[in-house]
Amino acid sequence: MAAHFIAGLDIGTATTRVVVAERQKDGRPLLRLVFSHPSQGVRKGAITDLGEASQVAGRALAEVKKFSRAALQNVYVSIGTPQARTQVSRGITAVSRVDAEIYQDDIDRVIRASQAVNLPPNQMILHNVHREFIVDGVGDIADPLGLSGNRLEVNTLIIDAFAPHVKGIMRATELAGGRIGGLIFGPLVAGRSALSKSQKDLGVVLIDIGFGTTGLCVYEENKLLHTSIFPAGAGNVTNDIAVGLKIPVAAAEKIKLSHGYALAKDVGQKETVELDKFIPGAKGTISRRFIAEIIESRLAEIFDFIGNELKLLGKAGELPGGAVLVGGGAKMPGITDLVKQELKLATQVGLAVGDEWAVENPNFSEFFEDPEYVNVLGLVLYGADQEKWRPSSLSSPITIKNIFRYFLP
Structure with missing residues (x-):
């Protein structure tokens, strides 16, 4: 029986976000609780101090427990480590029935065959x-159940991650009192939340700009072509400003948020920023265009990584659905114009698709209009797909096999 509550836990480099949703009669999730806490013990998507990370997760899940103990027993968690890889695999099996009709056990068998891949030490399949x-040689079939044939094959994309990083996320969640319902790779969560089926059909790249990492996933013909995470994000922009202006990191973050712009040519040469507004006792002003040049330089480097990935796929400048930006970094003014310039793609800021949700509290509407909450909202949607809250809706092609059980005693 499907659970009535799902909690999404997104432990990011700078912020830990939590969402709790309740299943409605029509199967849609109803948003019940949304909040965030500053993260500790996390660096570039991976836990570096289990004690600190567990304390933050503990405070977050304590709030969940006050609202619903049931939600605490069904927590979906995102995995954001850059030490993840993808590889294409293929499984082949003979159809077992005499009448050649394909049953579920044939599908399960060919999927298991596709998982027979070589993994480096300490990597695990996510x-x-x-x-x-x-x-029988005819492809592009989404679900072969009930079809007839002698040979069944499957073309899959396997995503594996550094096992110690995954175990760290699991352990922090468990120490905080949560019971894991599923582990999901971060960019796929964002894609589930912010991309429509038409965008995935046309061809689209989603770019998730977090504080410590940047993730991407590429879809075409409603198929996942590629996904990865880079160890650079909006936090690197802040550090560059601190170094370039020789000011504290905290002040650099405030200047970035209040005066930052992603495309330097669009900033007037005479625009200035007064330092004493951000650093007590500081004297003088700095050029806002110089700040924009620092920001553009780092962001252009990040988008250059993404452009190289698209070139390897043969999709550079050739995705009609364009680029969709999510994450805190997507809120930087001028960033869509910079992406258009660097990737030669139509660009927009992505938001969670609100039609898939039931909303009673109007105060929650703001979270659907904030690209920072795309990931944590996507965790709930993934969980709802997995638990078949809406059987009539299009389910996700990714099946989570409760992989966390392999690590439990």
């Missing part, structure tokens, strides 16, 4: 994404 099934 997802086995089914891109297409092939029956």
Whole structure:
């Protein structure tokens, strides 16, 4: 029986966000609780101090417990480590029935065959994404159940991650009192929340700019082509400003948020920022265009990484659905124009698709209009897909096999 509550826990480099949703009669999740806490013990998407990270997760899940003990027993957690890889795999099996009809056990068997891949030490499979099934040489089949054929194949994209990083996230959640319902790779969560089916059909790249990392996933013909995470994000922009202006990091973050702009040519040469507004006792002013040049330089480097990934896929400048930006870094003014310039793609800031949700509290509407909450909202949608809250809706092609059980005593 499907659970009635799902909690999404997104332990980011700078912020830990939590969402709790309740299943409605029509199967849609109803947003019940949304909040965030500053993160500790996390660096570039990976836990570096288990004690500190567990304390933050503990405070967050304590609030969840006050609202619903049931939600605490069904927590979906994002995995944001850059030490993750993707590889294409293929499984082949003979159809077992005499009448050649394909049953569920045939599908399960060919999926298991596709998971027989070589993994480096300390890597574990997070997802086995089914891109297409092939029956007797005829491909592009989403679900072969009930079809007839002698040979069944599956084309998959396997996502594996550094096991110690995954165990760290799991352990922090468990020490905080949460019971894990699923572990999901961060960019896929963002894609589930912010991308429509038409965008995935056309071809689109989603770019998730977090504080310590930047993730991406590429879709075409409703198939996941590629996904990865880079160890650079909005926090690197802050550090660059601190170094360039020789000011404290805290002041650099405030200046970035209040006066930052991603495209230097659009900032007037005479615009200045008074330092004493951010650093008590400081004298003088700094050029706002110089700040924009620092920001543009770092962001252009990040988008250059993404451009290289698209070139390897043969999709550079060739995704009709364009680029969709999410995460805190997507709120930087001028960033869509910079992405258009660097990637030669139509660009927009992505928001959570509100139609999939039931909302009673109007105060929660602001979270659907904030790209920072795309990931944590996507965790709930993934959980609802996994637990078939809405059987009639299109379910996710990714099946989470409760992989955390392999690490439990």
